[in-house]
Amino acid sequence: MMRLTLQSSLVYLVPAFLVWVWYLARRKRLEIRSLAHRDKEREAGLIEPSSLHPIIDPVQCVGCKACISACPEKNVLGMIQGKAELIGPTHCIGHGSCKVSCPMGAITLVFGTEKRGVDIPLVKPSFETNIPGVFIAGELGGMGLIRNAVTQGKQAVDSIRKLEGIGKGDLLDLVVIGAGPAGFSASLAAMEHKLRSVTLEQETLGGTVSHYPRGKVVMTSPVILPLFGKTTFKETTKEALLEFWEDVEKKTNVKINYSERVESVTRRENFIEVKTQRATYKTRGVLLSIGRRGTPRKLGVPGEDLSKVVYRLIDPEQYRGQHVLVVGGGDSALEAATSIAEEKGTTVTLSYRSESFSRAKQKNRDTVARMDEEGRLNVLMESNVKSITKDKVKIDNAGEVQEISNDAILVCAGGILPTPFLKEIGITVETKHGTE
Numbered sequence: 001m002m003r004l005t006l007q008s009s010l011v012y013l014v015p016a017f018l019v020w021v022w023y024l025a026r027r028k029r030l031e032i033r034s035l036a037h038r039d040k041e042r043e044a045g046l047i048e049p050s051s052l053h054p055i056i057d058p059v060q061c062v063g064c065k066a067c068i069s070a071c072p073e074k075n076v077l078g079m080i081q082g083k084a085e086l087i088g089p090t091h092c093i094g095h096g097s098c099k100v101s102c103p104m105g106a107i108t109l110v111f112g113t114e115k116r117g118v119d120i121p122l123v124k125p126s127f128e129t130n131i132p133g134v135f136i137a138g139e140l141g142g143m144g145l146i147r148n149a150v151t152q153g154k155q156a157v158d159s160i161r162k163l164e165g166i167g168k169g170d171l172l173d174l175v176v177i178g179a180g181p182a183g184f185s186a187s188l189a190a191m192e193h194k195l196r197s198v199t200l201e202q203e204t205l206g207g208t209v210s211h212y213p214r215g216k217v218v219m220t221s222p223v224i225l226p227l228f229g230k231t232t233f234k235e236t237t238k239e240a241l242l243e244f245w246e247d248v249e250k251k252t253n254v255k256i257n258y259s260e261r262v263e264s265v266t267r268r269e270n271f272i273e274v275k276t277q278r279a280t281y282k283t284r285g286v287l288l289s290i291g292r293r294g295t296p297r298k299l300g301v302p303g304e305d306l307s308k309v310v311y312r313l314i315d316p317e318q319y320r321g322q323h324v325l326v327v328g329g330g331d332s333a334l335e336a337a338t339s340i341a342e343e344k345g346t347t348v349t350l351s352y353r354s355e356s357f358s359r360a361k362q363k364n365r366d367t368v369a370r371m372d373e374e375g376r377l378n379v380l381m382e383s384n385v386k387s388i389t390k391d392k393v394k395i396d397n398a399g400e401v402q403e404i405s406n407d408a409i410l411v412c413a414g415g416i417l418p419t420p421f422l423k424e425i426g427i428t429v430e431t432k433h434g435t436e
Contacts, residue, residue, distance in 0.1 A: 041087065046089065066103060117432060120141065121422055121429050133272050134425060174197040176199040205246060291415070334357060391406060
């Protein structure tokens with residue numbers, strides 16, 4: 001009888017033991033891969049996240065790997081000593097799925113690090129700033145990812161709908177400033193909820209997205225647009241996304257005032273006054289979705305005022321057969337340099353002040369490395385432009401100044417937060433050093 005009981009137990013215990021051994025072996029392989037990738041990134045100096053990123057509390061983390069499964073990017077999170085860890089900081093795009101998926105609440109999303117601060121306007125969870133009735137969503141608030149910006153635009157309108165007096169009196173309910181991802185989503189949401197609103201855009205539909213290089217992949221996951229629903233595509237280019245938005249604009253008849261630049265936003269006693277070069281609007285709520293790249297960061301060197309120096313790429317073909325210098329180390333700089341280098345007869349030099357392209361995606365870094373090795377691209381790390389003339393440019397490359405032939409310069413050094421404009425409104429701006 002005892003022998004039968006033991007045999008019966010073994011029927012269940014042996015498979016359970018084998019499953020446990022398989023699980024431990026699989027977990028060990030994951031940890032080996034995670035350690036190898038983390039060490040490789042550290043050796044390359046790729047340790048500074050470019051935007052919003054997770055901090056994981058090892059005490060609360062139970063090692064369930066839910067965050068790793070939820071992350072849409074590869075090699076961002078890994079398992080080390082039974083705990084989740086950020087192993088590829090520069091690959092993180094601020095998706096935020098890791099935090100949502102964590103069952104223990106062990107993940108906090110933060111901006112900046114101890115070494116590199118990020119200026120962020122102070123906003124509440126409702127997206128309202130310290131100025132009553134003035135809200136911020138999208139890239140201006142640190143959310144550069146299109147999917148997140150679209151979601152924030154809709155959520156901000158949900159908060160604005162709760163303002164006192166909405167739908168009553170002669171005032172507008174909302175003025176949306178900017179028709180980028182957040183602003184376009186907010187405009188559709190305002191229309192969906194029948195708010196009396198106006199959307200102002202100084203350029204064209206898409207905002208910052210419309211300035212991206214031709215063919216740039218701008219979305220890697222579906223998004224839900226108010227009045228339209230969930231998009232069917234998972235990965236799309238700048239051109240395809242803008243074409244889709246233009247189609248949504250026509251089908252919904254959402255009204256956007258293009259080529260109307262905002263000059264001031266002033267809080268009055270019972271309303272907010274928005275002045276443009278065309279008109280003055282009185283409203284209960286304002287949503288700022290103007291992005292962070294309206295004012296490009298400049299080099300501050302002699303000759304930068306020459307017409308050959310530009311700050312965004314329109315079409316690589318315009319540089320065919322020229323000597324081109326691209327300055328910067330982010331995705332926009334790497335994508336611009338590689339796309340221009342593919343044009344026939346073009347000589348391209350890529351200059352970056354740091355020792356590694358820590359802010360760029362691995363795919364772009366790999367392309368630059370390959371083209372540099374093939375001699376199709378000249379990469380100068382730890383270099384700075386010293387001066388610019390009509391047909392030359394001087395570059396300090398690790399202490400050695402060299403002069404190279406040059407017909408055009410493309411500066412992709414990011415944008416400056418429109419702090420003066422925000423301060424005029426009275427909005428508080430904080431420098432985040434690894435804080436929420």
